[in-house]
Amino acid sequence: MPEPLGDPPRGGDLGAALRAVRARLAAAGVPSPAADADLLAGHVLGLPPGQLRAAALRGTALTAAQAGSLAALVERREARTPLQHLLGRAPFRRLELLVGPGVFVPRPETETTAGLAVQEAAAVAAGGRAPLVVDLCAGSGAVALAVADEVPSARVVAVELDPGAHAWAERNLEAHRPGAGERVRLLLGDATSPQVLAELDGEVDVVASNPPYVPPGAVPREPEVRDHDPALALWGGGEDGLDVPRGVLARAAALLRPGGLVVVEHAEVQGRALRELLAPPTWGGARTHDDAGGRPRATTARRGRSPVTHWGS
């Protein structure tokens, strides 16, 4: 019998409700029950976590409507609906992005990927040129918007194949207008196709990508990922999960100017495979970078001067 969260018809004490939510989420195997409880209750009350805790200490009462809304959210979180879907948003670097069913929820490790692209774009801008940046496999638009937000002189183009995810990216561009959203051009298309953005071949300063890369046998354990992230966002194709990343790197090789930087995210175990793909003469200086948790999750390389005839040449 789940512990009640106050009595929805009459409401109840916020502190007691938070304790009950934490216990229920912990029992359901939710990885961070205390943080989730605070965020869900804060969402219902319209309070950030610090103010929520202060309100609980003051002995604030939940109204009946608030207790009912919280109970409904907790039930969905117990069923492992992603927290970000329930909140309708996800933090990403300096931004807050709209997310929900049909789009990949931006992850903390991708903040590292975006950061590497921001760093390179900022260096180009410091040299007196407006950087041209392409985000292949854009999802919610997280990487593209972060670059446009943090390097205001950058021109950013984002490509997404899935119409559902593309619609979320459009919403995010709109939500960041005026501002970063105005500086991102969004395309619906296959990022691995030579026709996509062919007019920019040889001109791009940075190509950033968090492509799908999960290999066929590696079914994600977390229900939030397995049951809610779109299949197109997870499975990279091929025995090693790297078919889409290979296509993305081929496209990046054509788009980048000589000396331009590619940044590609991957699984912890795929760093070596990526560095092997990013070999001379097409590429130089391949290097794998740790995310904030110390896990090797992104590889960068610079475009060499050799022309691309076909991938791997």
Ligand SMILES: C[S@@+](CC[C@H](N)C(=O)[O-])C[C@H]1O[C@@H](n2cnc3c(N)ncnc32)[C@H](O)[C@@H]1O
């Ligand atoms: C792992 S998600 C990353 C989304 C976003 N870049 C992020 O980091 O949050 C991969 C995205 O690539 C898209 N995708 C898969 N294959 C693609 C392709 N061939 N061309 C363009 N987008 C593709 C998926 O629909 C999904 O939105």
